[in-house]
Amino acid sequence: xxxxxxxxxxxxxxxxxxxxxxxxxxxxxxxxxxxxxxxxxxxxxxxxxxxxxxxxxxxxxxxxxxxxxxxxxxxxxxxxxxxxxxxxxxxxxxxxxxxxxxxxxxxxxxxxxxxxxxxxxxxxxxxxxxxxxxxxxxxxxxxxxxxxxxxxxxxxxxxxxxxxxxxxxxxxxxxxxxxxxxxxxxxxxxxxxxxxxxxxxxxxxxxxxxxxxxxxxxxxxxxxxxxxxxxxxxxxxxxxxxxxxxxxxxxxxxxxxxxxxxxxxxxxxxxxxxxxxxxxxxxxxxxxxxxxxxxxxxxxxxxxxxxxxxxx
Numbered sequence: 001x002x003x004x005x006x007x008x009x010x011x012x013x014x015x016x017x018x019x020x021x022x023x024x025x026x027x028x029x030x031x032x033x034x035x036x037x038x039x040x041x042x043x044x045x046x047x048x049x050x051x052x053x054x055x056x057x058x059x060x061x062x063x064x065x066x067x068x069x070x071x072x073x074x075x076x077x078x079x080x081x082x083x084x085x086x087x088x089x090x091x092x093x094x095x096x097x098x099x100x101x102x103x104x105x106x107x108x109x110x111x112x113x114x115x116x117x118x119x120x121x122x123x124x125x126x127x128x129x130x131x132x133x134x135x136x137x138x139x140x141x142x143x144x145x146x147x148x149x150x151x152x153x154x155x156x157x158x159x160x161x162x163x164x165x166x167x168x169x170x171x172x173x174x175x176x177x178x179x180x181x182x183x184x185x186x187x188x189x190x191x192x193x194x195x196x197x198x199x200x201x202x203x204x205x206x207x208x209x210x211x212x213x214x215x216x217x218x219x220x221x222x223x224x225x226x227x228x229x230x231x232x233x234x235x236x237x238x239x240x241x242x243x244x245x246x247x248x249x250x251x252x253x254x255x256x257x258x259x260x261x262x263x264x265x266x267x268x269x270x271x272x273x274x275x276x277x278x279x280x281x282x283x284x285x286x287x288x289x290x291x292x293x294x295x296x297x298x299x300x301x302x303x304x305x306x307x308x309x310x311x312x
Contacts, residue, residue: 002147002189002299003044004181005033006053007061014043015181015302019050029063030182031235034127034146040184058104061149061182062125064097067236068176070121070153071222072166074241075214083250090217090225095153095239096171103179103302106309107154107288110172115275116282116308119153119242120200120208120290124219125182130232136223142187144223150292150301151239152177152200154282157248157275162268177288178237181302193219195294198243202286210243217241247280284310 004015005023012033013020023043027033033040072091073079079088101107109116127146130136136144153170154177160169170176193212200208212218217225219240223232232238275281282288286308293300 002183002185003040004183004300004302005040005061006056006180007059007063007182008056009059013056014040015053016044016050018053020053020056021046021048021050029235030061030066030125031233034234037184058180059102060100060178061180062100062123062178062237063235064100066097067232068095068097068100068239069093069226069230069232069237070095070170070239071217071241074216075210075243076216077210077214077244078242078246079216081244081246081249088216090222092226092230093166093170095167095176098173099171099175101174101177103150103177103304104306105174105177106307107177107282108172108174109282109284109308109310110156111311113156113158114281115157115248115272117155117157117247118200118202118207118282118288119155119246120198120292121151121153121239121242122196122198122212122292123149123151123178124238124240125149126232126234126236126238128234130223130227132227132229132231134224134227136220136227138220141190141220142185145185145219146234147182147184148292148299148301149178149182149237150290150304151237152288152290152304152306153239153242158272161271177304177306179302180304181300183299183301185299189299192294192298196292196299197295198292200245200288200290202280202282202288207280208243208245214243215241247278247282282308284308
């Protein structure tokens with residue numbers, strides 16, 4: 001069974017039901033905690049009563065600075081929504097680690113962003129170095145991946161589309177809510193990854209709901225492709241793509257063909273004029289709720305609740 005860990009301003013905690021037991025560790029960073037698994041294990045079996053989880057103000061269990069890498073178009077349902085057909089190769093982009101925020105922190109919409117979108121994603125937290133050239137088989141995953149977290153790849157769509165700029169559009173502060181749980185996995189847990197269900201709602205309205213069975217490029221293959229050019233270290237974070245159901249969807253083929261005939265400025269003006277009628281984009285006062293878990297509770301990454309606020 002996985003062990004769920006929380007981070008607060010004054011330390012690390014193991015979750016045991018509705019209560020949390022402090023981990024006796026000097027670790028400050030996620031990488032340091034992963035190097036002190038003995039302390040995590042001691043807290044997990046301790047006879048201490050602990051304190052109520054509900055009384056803790058949790059931070060992201062992934063500390064920064066770290067590498068934050070993300071996969072794009074990695075669920076079949078999202079590929080359909082985005083207008084992709086045929087084979088879809090593993091493709092990656094980087095996010096600034098300054099975008100990582102806590103599981104209850106507000107998502108802050110910059111003043112120039114009108115089309116703010118959500119993308120629930122399973123985050124892999126590395127537990128060992130992944131050198132360039134590494135080939136990762138399914139059986140090797142426990143040697144490299146220490147645990148899992150909920151992440152939300154928040155996106156400023158007009159920046160992403162008009163500039164074809166993923167790094168900027170997804171890297172503003174608070175654009176990667178992470179946590180609450182860091183689920184540290186045992187080797188047997190990896191056989192249950194396909195059962196994980198990703199669910200996201202906005203103000204209680206279900207938006208995304210898929211299992212990892214919908215995933216195109218699975219974690220072992222993704223790490224192998226990524227390791228062709230990118231080193232990862234303990235505590236680094238890989239976002240593994242989002243299911244369908246985001247606010248942004250590809251236009252119809254007829255509209256796309258017409259748009260291709262227009263100058264870029266005219267095309268994007270027309271596109272975002274139509275998007276302005278879409279009520280699914282995030283607005284001030286919205287609350288985004290995200291969960292990732294297996295049906296039997298063997299792996300449960302907790303519940304992330306992030307309000308949306310406009311920048312001052």
